Amino acid sequence: MPPSIHPVDLITALRHKHLTPAIVFLTSRRACDEAMEAFDHADAVLPPVRQEAIGAALERVITQYPSIAEHPLIPIVQRIGVAAHHAGHLPSWKIAIEELMRQGHLDAVFATTTLAAGVDFPARTVVITQSSIRKSRDFTDLTIGEVQQVAGRAGRRGKDHVGFAVITPSPYIELNVLTKGLTGHPEAIDSQFTISYPMVLNLLKAHPHEHIQGILAKSFAQFQLNQRAELIQRKLDQVQTQLEPFGPRVCTDWITQWQTFDQVRKRHPSRHPAHRSESPEIVARLAFLTPGRVVGLSKGRGIVLRQYRSKGQKNSMLTMLRPDGAITECPVTSVREVYDRTYDCAEIPSYPWCSTESFDQLSEQLEDLPPRLPILPILTAPSVEPLPDAVVQSLGDFPCPTCSSRPACQKDFPTASRLRQEQHRHMKSIQALRTSLWHRFQERVDVLQTFGYLTSTAQLTADGEWARLIRIDHSLLITELIRAEAFTGADPSLLAGIMASLAHDDDRPGAFPRISPGLSSLLRQVRKLAESLSPHEDPPLLRADVAALAERWIAEPTLTWIGLCRLTTMAEGDIYRLLARTIEFLSQVQTLKATHPGLADSAAEALALIRRGVLEELP
Amino acid sequence: MTTDELEQLLARQPVALLHRLARGRVHRHFRAGKRRLIELLLQHSSQNRAGLESDLQALLEVRQSRPEPGGRPTHTPTPSTRKQLPAQAPIPAVMEPAISLTSWLEGIGVPTPQPFVPDPWQLEALSAVGETDVVISVPTGSGKTYVAVEAARRAMEDNRTVIYTSPLKALSNTKYAEFSRLFGSEKVGILTGDRQENGQAPLLIMTTEILRNLLYDAASGEIDVRLDTLGLVILDESQYLADPERGVVWEETIIFCPSQARLLLLSASIGNPQDIADWLTSIRPTTCRLVRHSKRTVPLRAGYLHPNGKLTPLFRTLGIPYGHPSQLHPEAKRLFSEYEEETLPAGRPRR
Numbered sequence: 001m002p003p004s005i006h007p008v009d010l011i012t013a014l015r016h017k018h019l020t021p022a023i024v025f026l027t028s029r030r031a032c033d034e035a036m037e038a039f040d041h042a043d044a045v046l047p048p049v050r051q052e053a054i055g056a057a058l059e060r061v062i063t064q065y066p067s068i069a070e071h072p073l074i075p076i077v078q079r080i081g082v083a084a085h086h087a088g089h090l091p092s093w094k095i096a097i098e099e100l101m102r103q104g105h106l107d108a109v110f111a112t113t114t115l116a117a118g119v120d121f122p123a124r125t126v127v128i129t130q131s132s133i134r135k136s137r138d139f140t141d142l143t144i145g146e147v148q149q150v151a152g153r154a155g156r157r158g159k160d161h162v163g164f165a166v167i168t169p170s171p172y173i174e175l176n177v178l179t180k181g182l183t184g185h186p187e188a189i190d191s192q193f194t195i196s197y198p199m200v201l202n203l204l205k206a207h208p209h210e211h212i213q214g215i216l217a218k219s220f221a222q223f224q225l226n227q228r229a230e231l232i233q234r235k236l237d238q239v240q241t242q243l244e245p246f247g248p249r250v251c252t253d254w255i256t257q258w259q260t261f262d263q264v265r266k267r268h269p270s271r272h273p274a275h276r277s278e279s280p281e282i283v284a285r286l287a288f289l290t291p292g293r294v295v296g297l298s299k300g301r302g303i304v305l306r307q308y309r310s311k312g313q314k315n316s317m318l319t320m321l322r323p324d325g326a327i328t329e330c331p332v333t334s335v336r337e338v339y340d341r342t343y344d345c346a347e348i349p350s351y352p353w354c355s356t357e358s359f360d361q362l363s364e365q366l367e368d369l370p371p372r373l374p375i376l377p378i379l380t381a382p383s384v385e386p387l388p389d390a391v392v393q394s395l396g397d398f399p400c401p402t403c404s405s406r407p408a409c410q411k412d413f414p415t416a417s418r419l420r421q422e423q424h425r426h427m428k429s430i431q432a433l434r435t436s437l438w439h440r441f442q443e444r445v446d447v448l449q450t451f452g453y454l455t456s457t458a459q460l461t462a463d464g465e466w467a468r469l470i471r472i473d474h475s476l477l478i479t480e481l482i483r484a485e486a487f488t489g490a491d492p493s494l495l496a497g498i499m500a501s502l503a504h505d506d507d508r509p510g511a512f513p514r515i516s517p518g519l520s521s522l523l524r525q526v527r528k529l530a531e532s533l534s535p536h537e538d539p540p541l542l543r544a545d546v547a548a549l550a551e552r553w554i555a556e557p558t559l560t561w562i563g564l565c566r567l568t569t570m571a572e573g574d575i576y577r578l579l580a581r582t583i584e585f586l587s588q589v590q591t592l593k594a595t596h597p598g599l600a601d602s603a604a605e606a607l608a609l610i611r612r613g614v615l616e617e618l619p
Numbered sequence: 620m621t622t623d624e625l626e627q628l629l630a631r632q633p634v635a636l637l638h639r640l641a642r643g644r645v646h647r648h649f650r651a652g653k654r655r656l657i658e659l660l661l662q663h664s665s666q667n668r669a670g671l672e673s674d675l676q677a678l679l680e681v682r683q684s685r686p687e688p689g690g691r692p693t694h695t696p697t698p699s700t701r702k703q704l705p706a707q708a709p710i711p712a713v714m715e716p717a718i719s720l721t722s723w724l725e726g727i728g729v730p731t732p733q734p735f736v737p738d739p740w741q742l743e744a745l746s747a748v749g750e751t752d753v754v755i756s757v758p759t760g761s762g763k764t765y766v767a768v769e770a771a772r773r774a775m776e777d778n779r780t781v782i783y784t785s786p787l788k789a790l791s792n793t794k795y796a797e798f799s800r801l802f803g804s805e806k807v808g809i810l811t812g813d814r815q816e817n818g819q820a821p822l823l824i825m826t827t828e829i830l831r832n833l834l835y836d837a838a839s840g841e842i843d844v845r846l847d848t849l850g851l852v853i854l855d856e857s858q859y860l861a862d863p864e865r866g867v868v869w870e871e872t873i874i875f876c877p878s879q880a881r882l883l884l885l886s887a888s889i890g891n892p893q894d895i896a897d898w899l900t901s902i903r904p905t906t907c908r909l910v911r912h913s914k915r916t917v918p919l920r921a922g923y924l925h926p927n928g929k930l931t932p933l934f935r936t937l938g939i940p941y942g943h944p945s946q947l948h949p950e951a952k953r954l955f956s957e958y959e960e961e962t963l964p965a966g967r968p969r970r
């Protein structure tokens with residue numbers, strides 16, 4: 001048995017059962033082209049009337065789009081009434097086929113699944129031969145939504161009583177993916193929000209920095225993050241109710257206290273890795289110097305906001321909130337007293353290390369502290385091989401053994417400690433969900449500040465003012481190139497060549513037309529810069545062959561479309577897309593008239609030259 | 620496992636198993652001979668060797684748990700492999716006999732022309748879009764364009780500008796032609812990166828990216844009269860919100876859409892249209908109305924066509940048995956397992 005049905009047999013079978021017109025979805029452009037070749041000598045020809053009707057309809061389309069007049073598929077389309085329609089074709093060809101299909105002239109169109117995405121192109125029958133599609137590099141199973149989008153093309157309103165989705169096997173088929181897809185409920189869609197450099201610049205151009213968080217909060221991304229945060233909040237509420245019986249006892253934070261006591265009792269070494277350079281006393285304190293803890297310093301008090309170690313520093317460091325709202329850094333060693341008092345502190349991973357509400361609350365709480373605070377006794381974990389004696393000894397330093405609450409604490413500790421951990425975990429997740437977009441924004445701001453597009457107060461610099469107009473992929477690379485004056489004096493063809501190599505993100509192989517020395521050296525410069533920017537922006541493919549192709553099209557105004565296509569092995573649809581994308585990129589450069597008149601002129605000139613022949617046919 | 624070891628292990632396997640392994644990994648693997656297939660497998664898996672190895676191990680285990688394929692032909696799958704079928708959806712208590720091909724094919728044809736009567740959901744959407752934002756999520760081919768056209772007509776009669784966006788230039792061009800026919804070409808314009816055709820017309824067509832850029836320009840003070848009089852923004856194919864690369868553009872457009880303009884989101888069936896509507900309600904001045912249904916206007920039937928040209932219904936039922944993926948037609952089931960057995964003769968476990 002053949003691995004899949006022969007295209008001619010397929011069409012014959014569909015015709016026989018009156019299942020035409022049909023769209024046959026195939027895995028690749030190649031498969032579509034081969035299907036068309038299969039009809040070369042087929043005798044499945046249409047009656048003359050229909051052939052004439054197709055011819056007449058084609059004539060009408062050709063007057064509008066002369067580029068398809070010589071299309072090699074026309075004879076088969078006319079003789080058999082089948083056509084191929086995929087991304088390798090010119091848009092004008094695809095329009096022609098869509099038009100023929102809408103008018104009911106064709107029996108079948110062989111297409112790739114890209115067609116399923118939103119092109120107005122219905123038929124009576126849809127034939128499905130695959131259950132996976134190529135996404136970027138890999139084949140992935142079709143989602144339920146995709147299967148329904150594909151199958152949904154079947155059955156034209158007003159032209160069909162019923163639509164048919166026919167599955168025919170090929171080596172690329174898993175039947176259950178398709179049956180699930182046909183019978184299932186489409187997947188929920190998830191936000192794909194990302195924060196790009198141009199987004200940051202444009203937001204900061206129009207809004208003060210402090211409003212941005214509120215704007216990001218309007219995204220669907222944040223809406224969905226909030227939904228997740230609310231789920232966790234509900235769990236957190238439960239944990240907090242469960243924690244109620246374990247509130248303050250003799251010491252407020254008896255859970256942490258007991259944790260340490262318990263560790264020592266069991267002779268487990270402290271969970272904090274002992275830092276050789278730090279004395280055991282200090283190491284023991286580290287467990288308590290967590291965000292929200294009140295401590296006494298040589299001058300006044302403070303609340304710990306974070307604990308960290310930075311390279312080259314002997315001691316662990318603390319970021320402290322001091323009275324008057326000051327934030328200071330100090331080594332752990334400068335802490336005189338650790339008080340038995342902690343406050344809630346919603347941590348965030350960047351300055352000022354806690355949320356704004358927390359910051360305000362903590363500042364107030366710090367002001368309102370009573371003059372006397374209970375000091376937290378801290379047991380020093382033995383630093384070297386702990387001797388049983390030392391343990392016994394140390395237990396004496398702990399208030400717990402003599403504390404009246406000890407039996408209760410001992411009994412409750414396992415539950416309380418588990419709940420406490422859960423509570424912290426939930427709080428951390430909620431915090432992260434609520435603030436992650438803002439942090440991503442801040443990261444972008446940092447980069448833009450480093451490069452000088454934003455001032456230290458997050459306002460647009462002179463460069464930022466024009467850079468915000470470049471709102472395409474690889475915007476950082478493009479604006480950096482402009483600042484490095486890479487395009488100064490470059491003629492339109494060079495500019496177009498570079499823009500083409502930036503715009504083209506397809507890795508299908510192509511041939512290599514002769515590239516000018518100027519473009520080649522400029523491309524080298526672009527590559528170097530792209531590489532140096534790679535920590536901040538994914539580098540584009542920067543293919544020399546597509547750059548050269550665009551350069552030729554601009555530099556040689558007499559070059560015909562056919563001539564251009566002959567220079568490369570790329571399909572004409574791909575060349576068209578390359579140039580159309582180049583137009584998009586150039587038109588962004590063209591908007592820099594006010595600040596870079598020379599460059600904008602060059603872009604305008606390139607645009608005027610690129611728009612000819614096929615590229616003139618559509619807006 | 621080193622590359623050499625893996626290669627030797629692969630070389631010891633029957634080619635059918637290699638094909639099984641190549642599914643979803645190697646494009647057109649069916650065409651490759653054994654040597655080439657191994658080469659392609661290794662090449663493809665250079666990034667994810669562990670995945671290949673673990674799949675290979677899994678296949679080997681399945682093979683070992685099977686009887687030696689010496690005593691063939693055994694066309695029916697063994698009970699142990701049958702268990703690997705996906706979880707069965709609850710089967711209706713009374714199993715009706717499977718549909719026949721004749722009844723499945725019945726009713727093909729062209730309906731007699733009917734006067735155009737808008738569907739209730741279309742009217743519901745239209746009456747809502749005068750006052751609030753509207754999200755429409757209905758199956759492909761239901762008639763979302765009618766709502767877009769009528770809503771645009773009404774907004775224009777009110778002397779308001781309408782912007783219609785689509786994700787693809789190709790679709791923009793189709794709609795440009797269609798709307799020009801409907802409203803007259805002087806009423807419709809199209810905007811691309813470098814061109815404007817009739818850019819001051821009351822109904823403007825563009826890709827969503829172009830609209831996003833217009834909105835950014837407006838936010839930073841560049842005045843655009845078209846945005847001042849903007850009354851309606853139609854975002855077609857809004858399920859693009861989920862597109863990994865471009866979805867963000869739909870979010871930006873919706874966030875910055877002027878508050879005086881109504882938003883009309885047209886989307887194919889998606890799983891969570893209510894979330895989209897709730898989101899709009901949370902950020903926009905009006906409560907967003909959701910118009911949804913999942914019933915196809917033209918009923919759909921599914922069939923199975925065997926490579927030898929034999930056609931059969933795919934499911935036992937005439938229509939598609941929603942929620943019951945395993946209600947396969949016995950004939951389709953038989954033909955498909957025959958296909959699997961014959962194209963990949965040995966060792967190919969059924970999923």
Ligand SMILES: Nc1ncnc2c1ncn2[C@@H]1O[C@H](COP(=O)(O)OP(=O)(O)OP(=O)(O)O)[C@@H](O)[C@H]1O
Nearest residue numbers: 157158736737738758759760761762763764765887
């Ligand atoms: N109420 C109606 N009665 C009859 N036919 C209708 C009705 N509404 C729309 N149609 C027709 O249905 C067909 C499909 O409509 P349309 O292209 O608007 O679908 P759609 O929902 O946009 O689908 P897609 O998901 O493919 O974009 C059109 O030919 C249209 O004329």
Ligand SMILES: [Mg+2]
Nearest residue numbers: 120763764855
């Ligand atoms: Mg539509």
